[in-house]
Amino acid sequence: MIPSGAQARSWVASVRATRRRPRVDSPGQSPSPERACRRAALYVHWPYCEKRCSYCNFNKYIPRGVDEGAMRNCLVTEAQSLLRLSGVQRVESVFFGGGTPSLASPHTIAAVLEAVAQAVYLPADSEVTLEANPTSAPGPRLAAFGAAGVNRLSIGLQSLDDTELQLLGRTHSVSDALQTLAEARRLFPGCVSVDLMLGLPGQKMDQWLGQLQELLYHCDDHLSLYQLTLERGTTLFTQVQQGTLPAPDPELAAEMYQEGRAVLREAGFRQYEVSNFARNGALSTHNWTYWQCGQYLGIGPGAHGRFTPQGDGGHTREARIQTLEPDNWMKEVILFGHGTRKRVPLGQLELLEEVLAMGLRTDVGITHQHWQQFEPQLTLWDVFGASKEVKELLAQGLLLLDHRGLRCSWEGLAVLDSLLLTLLPQLQEAWQHRTLLPVSGR
Missing domain, CATH: 3.20.20.70 (Aldolase class I)
Known part of the structure; x- marks a missing residue:
């Protein structure tokens, strides 16, 4: 109505x-x-x-x-x-x-x-x-x-x-x-x-x-x-x-x-x-919000969304896509209240991959606090701190890993896709062996 x-x-x-709203140079916590x-x-x-x-x-x-x-x-x-x-x-x-x-x-x-x-x-x-x-x-x-x-x-x-x-x-x-x-x-x-x-x-x-x-x-x-x-x-x-x-x-x-x-x-x-x-x-x-992997709802034909259906008793974030063609979408909305055509539950590793790939698109990168909201056990130091390949990227000045978190340098932002070819496999390997890795507490 x-x-x-x-x-x-x-x-x-x-x-x-x-x-x-007064604008700020950096988003809040x-x-x-x-x-x-x-x-x-x-x-x-x-x-x-x-x-x-x-x-x-x-x-x-x-x-x-x-x-x-x-x-x-x-x-x-x-x-x-x-x-x-x-x-x-x-x-x-x-x-x-x-x-x-x-x-x-x-x-x-x-x-x-x-x-x-x-x-x-x-x-x-x-x-x-x-x-x-x-x-x-x-x-x-x-x-x-x-x-x-x-x-x-x-x-x-x-x-x-x-x-x-x-x-x-x-x-x-x-x-x-x-x-x-x-x-x-x-x-x-x-x-x-x-x-x-x-x-x-x-x-x-x-x-x-x-x-x-x-x-x-x-x-x-x-x-x-x-x-x-x-x-x-x-x-x-x-x-x-x-x-x-x-x-x-x-x-x-x-x-x-x-x-x-x-x-x-x-x-x-x-x-x-x-x-x-x-x-x-x-x-x-x-x-x-997208780059920080926050929740977003997509409404309208073909819209995408990422959210946890708490109102339906859900506890897992889902990737959702609405029906593409407008006339069919409207028919489904009239019948069911919404035109969601596809729902895909996101596993924890899939979510962490999104946090990594999306967060590194920004100059702030991924802070330790932000990462721990999605993965409280496996820290950024655990995943990337001992990697020989990551150390090479740090030495080249393309990445920074320090007390603030993980982020690209100004030079690194321009070649992010190539950096992810190294970082995503490293995350996947650390995730597979997470029970064997000590928690650093850093």
């Missing part, structure tokens, strides 16, 4: 009365295990787009017509069901992704937020992010999303070159992008993130660095750099396979990434995650 207009206005009014299982982030998937970009293989659809009222009802119902099932008492952040969620009406955004606020505690200063494409988010529409409760925007610029935008199948021009960005910064000062892609077919280093430098004149305090991945089934993949486009040069892409992160560091941005850069404390707290 959708909240009434008066109910929706009540949460929005409390949001407006709350000052924007991780909550205790007992508190952590009672809180979560919420991801809401809007599956529709105006057109499919040439590089995209996400779960999105180009509909002839959308019954938004039906979709809104189902998003609200599934949010209520999964919150009840999870036993979560507090939602830390909400992220509307897709698809193109800026195609949804502000009323839909407000209805979902109010449903969450009625089911659990949703602080008025919680981070509420909306992904937006320039052509679907003119200034008045952005203002309406702000009135609905959105307080952070993530804008998919991808490029500041019109030829590259056409190659990527984007519907906007550079002029559209910069105009939308200016409006977004006016309405959401300090809370606008932009994406820039690198490693496109035929892309040149100097041209791309020129785009990045230009973007620094226009962007806010958060920027993401993403390397193009050619996904099977996409138009770009087919064009490269057929030889109509040159294959991206991975060595050039790696060089672009290195040069780009150096430029951003010089401009005062902190690389707080492999692909994400922030200044003035403008980190994405929602994404930080």
Whole structure:
């Protein structure tokens, strides 16, 4: 059931009365295990787009017509069901992704937020992010999303070159992008993130660095750099396979990434995650939940989640995936209250592998306190302290293992995938022999 207009206005009014949360350069301490299982982030998937970009293989659809009222009802119902099932008492952040969620009406955004606020505690200063494409988010529409409760925007610029935008199948021009960005910064000062892609077919280093430098004149305090991945089934993949486009040069892409992160560091941005850069404390707290292996609920067609179904008497964290196709998903939500298609219980080793791989994506890495919340017996020193291979990585200056925990150096963040080839087997071996290893107590 959708909240009434008066109910929706009540949460929005409390949001407006709350000052924007002061941003900090480093996240706070991780909550205790007992508190952590009672809180979560919420991801809401809007599956529709105006057109499919040439590089995209996400779960999105180009509909002839959308019954938004039906979709809104189902998003609200599934949010209520999964919150009840999870036993979560507090939602830390909400992220509307897709698809193109800026195609949804502000009323839909407000209805979902109010449903969450009625089911659990949703602080008025919680981070509420909306992904937006320039052509679907003119200034008045952005203002309406702000009135609905959105307080952070993530804008998919991808490029500041019109030829590259056409190659990527984007519907906007550079002029559209910069105009939308200016409006977004006016309405959401300090809370606008932009994406820039690198490693496109035929892309040149100097041209791309020129785009990045230009973007620094226009962007806010958060920027993401993403390397193009050619996904099977996409138009770009087919064009490269057929030889109509040159294959991206991975060595050039790696060089672009290195040069780009150096430029951003010089401009005062902190690389707080492999692909994400922030200044003035403008980190994405929602994404930080993913990297810290916190709980998150995914609602909407094809959404993913990770949580323990405490409300159903469960004690094991599960990986959950909702039904992909929107019409089938809505039918299941109407019948069962949610459209969960797949549930996979996560074993303790699987969870520790996620803690390791996700935590090392950040510049903070994995603190001893954070690790012990997931594995109180086997310490980071036990797993990695005596490893010859790990000692070599430490000597090379790619890793650090000390009183703070385990983390990558600035140089190590750039080659994390290769480091995990050493670290994950080491964790697996230590786990297999954990009963034979003494507990160091450090």
